[in-house]
Amino acid sequence: MRIRKLLLIGLCFLISAPVFCHDLRPIFIDATQNSSESLLLRWKVPSTVPRGQIPIVSLSDGCQPQTQPQTTLRGDSYQTENFYLCQNGVSGQILQLNFPGSNPSLTTVIRVQTYEGILLSGLLPPGELAWEIPEEPERWEIAINYTELGLEHIWLGWDHLMFVALLVLIARTGKRTLITVTGFTLAHSLTLALSTLNILALPIPAVEAVIALSIVFLATEIVRSNKNTLTFRYPVLVASSFGLLHGFGFASVLREVGLPSTELPTALLFFNIGVEIGQIIFVLIIFGAILLLRSKALEAYRLSRAHTGIATAYPVGTIAAFWTLERILAFWT
Structure with a gap:
């Protein structure tokens, strides 16, 4: 019965994955x-x-x-x-x-x-x-435009969202999730600013490949279910480390669009605010989905926390592994 539950959830995810992973770049x-x-x-x-x-x-x-x-x-x-x-x-x-x-x-x-x-x-x-x-434009117009741009980017960046979803499953509790996601946020905000201001740079194709690999890593940790690993004991450290790389991914969008020289701090700040608003909304959705899967309303398909994580990690890890290979092969094409 448990296997059938896992297959059902995983199958639903895989059926919808082509839609989620479709290239929604603007x-x-x-x-x-x-x-x-x-x-x-x-x-x-x-x-x-x-x-x-x-x-x-x-x-x-x-x-x-x-x-x-x-x-x-x-x-x-x-x-x-x-x-x-x-x-x-x-x-x-x-x-x-x-x-x-x-x-x-x-x-x-x-x-x-x-x-x-x-x-x-x-x-x-x-x-x-x-x-x-x-x-x-006026300063308030720049603030609105770049907030919308940040919000749009996080909702179209399925690799970033998948990483956050797995972080939530690893952190498990509300308090640990808050600490873990905060660490991820501070880390990617730092490299977002440094990269956008041309203080620090990394090749984006390599960054994108490692971002996909970071999702594979978290998915593997969830499937292994070894609670003694650094990932489960101190998820904020892992989230912060990989968050530094994700910040370079966010910065690539800003470099594409550009920043107004007269209002650079405003644009950078509100782009980041837009990203964080989208991220918070997504975390709340994940928590709602977990509570639903574990509720009595779906008694026939009710999953434990561990089974919810595994049912999510397998399809997400598979998709991320494909992205990793695709992005590595793109180096030579």
Whole structure:
């Protein structure tokens, strides 16, 4: 009976895993003014989007295209660029996404670098296809934009969420979970800041591979169920150690989007706040799911804490092992 319970939970997870692990990276739009009138418009779309569904990004009538868009496949994304002539500047112009077919429900992250050196950024949720380039934004607008960006990133970063879920299962109690997740938060906040400010750098492909490997490590610890290991005795140490690496992963998004030079501390702080808000919500969801699985309402499928951990660790560890191999092989492709 217990084996059937584990298989049921694991099967449900594996069936839904392709949806969870689908590449939900956003579309990135980068517009750079090379002079007071010329502008280079580039956009990057995940390669999981069919080539025939790649959007065309255009500007409103105040800017005229000087070339035809050219799209190439580079690594794991399609990249397109076009040149525009904007005789009256870029402020007030409308950036428009036009999909040949259906919208793949991806978030769009926008960065505009003006000729004066001002960095503007925007975030479009799925379904919104137009954005007006503003004047220099107010501090509160930057705070809202970067909070949304941080929240969006943590919810699309399934490797980070899987790691946090396994930490919760290892910590077991509310108090230990609070201490463990706090250690993880402080660690990744430190390297997020150091990496974003170009004080400390590591190659992102290697970091991403080790992040996936960290999930495999935690999943293995849960399956082994040896409570005398360092992981179970002092989960905050393990969480903090791996959290340093996860911070570099978070920083890669900020480097892609950029930070406004005039409000750098504000943007960095509120991006981190957005990440933490998303992380707290996820931890609460995990606790709710654990309580549900152990409740009398699901008596027929009720699982102990140990069985809940194992039922989660096997599919999560399998997916993370695949990611690890995929990211290591990407070094040579």
